[in-house]
Amino acid sequence: MLRHILTTALLAGAAAGVTAGLLHLVFLQNILLLAETFETGSERAPFALLTMRNALTVMVMVVLYCGYGLILAALMAYRGQAGDRVDVRAGLLWGIAGFAVVTLAPAFSLPAQLPGATETDLAMRQIWWVIFVLSAAGGVWILVYGKTPGQGAVAALLLVGPHLVGPLLPDVLTGSAPMELAALFTARSLGVGLLAWIVLGVVAGAVWRREQTGPA
Amino acid sequence: MTTLVQSQVRDASGTRAIFMALAFGLALIASVGFASASAIHDAAHDVRHTTGFPCH
Structure with missing residues (x-):
């Protein structure tokens, strides 16, 4: 195996x-x-x-x-x-x-x-990256292998939820590239x-x- | 009975292989995407930017 x-x-x-x-x-x-x-x-x-x-x-x-x-x-x-x-x-x-x-x-x-x-806290963005990936993995898995409407709702929550509370844009934007x-x-x-x-x-x-x- | 035992043995070794592959894969991804050692960061810099890992 x-x-x-x-x-x-x-x-x-x-x-x-x-x-x-x-x-x-x-x-x-x-x-x-x-x-x-x-x-x-x-x-x-x-x-x-x-x-x-x-x-x-x-x-x-x-x-x-x-x-x-x-x-x-x-x-x-x-x-x-x-x-x-x-x-x-x-x-x-x-x-x-x-x-x-x-x-x-x-x-x-x-x-x-x-x-x-614009530079924002790197560690915070890395933590959010992991949260987004793990919750999306759970959401997609349940979406594919789940059977009940309730499971579909959980999948939708896992896919969308973290982005409702996720990292915000900084107040001042200073990006140098056009x-x-x-x-x-x-x-x-x-x-x-x-x-x-x-x-x-x-x-x-x-x-x-x-x-x-x-x-x- | 024999069949049951054999299938349990196969499942156990399969499960062990699956967990080993998961752990090895996560280690590779973590070192490319997250390791902060400067040599790794410099080598992986462009990859991190282009694959969406937070870089700096």
């Missing part, structure tokens, strides 16, 4: 991480670098430094999506034990659900920010997140199925 989970998670994580990393470099990195010139008032870093930085970004992205992949494969295994069929189509749905829980839900109140955004850049960055970060999660889910579903049906 552990071998199946690890194989599934690492293959899917590598594919999704490389996808996310490359899409980041094509669609997001230039916006981020431009925002940094507004933040610091300095010129762009030299090419050699950027190459190193970009390579690190792709590697870290692979590590991150392997982490997501491990959680995803573990939950697939859990549902597989309960008799659910796990394949490419189910993987697609798992991936979209994962995107909604891990990327879209926290972004609803804590959107991806460019460097130079809003056009910030809007483009946030929107594209969600788009890249969705694509990467779809790759994660689909590859995980395919590998899991193969591991299950192939020779043990």
Whole structure:
């Protein structure tokens, strides 16, 4: 079982991480670098430094999506034990659900920010990030596997509730990048997140199925 | 009886594998998204911004 989970998670994580990393470099990195010139008032870093930085970004992205992949494969295994069929189509749905829980839900109140955004208490935002993700995970899980209208109500409360009391915008906004850049960055970060999660889910579903049906 | 015992053994090892994978996955996510050590922060900086982790 552990071998199946690890194989599934690492293959899917590598594919999704490389996808996310490359899409980041094509669609997001230039916006981020431009925002940094507004933040610091300095010129762009030299090419050699950027190459190193970009390579690190792709590697870290692979590590991150392997982490997501491990959680995803573990939950697939859990549902597989309960008799659910796990394949490419189910993987697609798992991936979209994962995107909604891990990327879209926290972004609803804590959107991806460019460097130079108004600084607020980091620890507080990190705690809220965890709360948003955990409550969305519970909400989506109940939405999918719940059966009664009461459970549907609990799911809705878990999905919406934390955002009613979540972090507020600071009174004074001092973000240095133009809003056009910030809007483009946030929107594209969600788009890249969705694509990467779809790759994660689909590859995980395919590998899991193969591991299950192939020779043990 | 034998079937019952076997299925309990399989479930126990499956459950252990699931929890190990969950713990390992959470550790990876926490180190990429939340670790404050400056080397990790610098390497993960762009990833944190673009994937929506609070960064600074």
